[in-house]
Amino acid sequence: MKRTRHLNFAILRRVLRVITAMLRAVFGSIAHEETRMRHVRVASVLVLVASAVALVASAQERKLVPAEFVVRPGLVRYWTFNAAANTRIAGRFRASGGAGNDIVVIIAEWNECENWINGHAPRSYYHSGKTTNGRMNVMVPGQAQYCIAFDNRMSTTSSKEIAADITRRDEGW
DSSP states (O other): HHHHHHHHHHHHHHHHHHHHHHHHHHHOOOOOHHHHHHHHHHHHHHHHHHHHHHHHHHHHOOEEEEEEEEOOTTEEEEEEEOSSEEEEEEEEEEEEOOOOOOOBBEEEEHHHHHHHTTTTTOOOOEOOOOSSEEEEEEEOOEEEEEEEHHHHTTTTOOOOEEHHHHEEEOOOO
16 A cells, blocks of 8 residues: 555656646746736646546556466465555456366455454455356445455365456545
């Protein structure tokens, strides 16, 4: 999260430098006060536009899991992530391998995910049940550490190949 904010501020700084250079090149030699005030207003609007661009850049989608991976028999494979308030998790997945081509997927806060990995019932934001493929569009509400987990514990001999396109997008301002 800190890295993303740092990158967004770097983008904003670059945009502001370009706008400043353009304004100096175009309006640097203007002496008339009324004209200067008009240009200050134009510069203010440009700064607001640059800020909006930076906010849009900060809401970029980020992949949560690799596009393809394997979950070995009898195991759970998971990824953790930190989320801001109002983070949307969306995408789809497909399992192949074994007799049923099946997998179980959950999204939960890390504590609940850890409980689930250890065989306890979780309180989750998404739970696919045993399925071959699925879609998700889930809003996780608060700042916390979450996990997305793929469970192949139902299979004792077959690995599952997973194809996934699952992203997160911070929508809270």
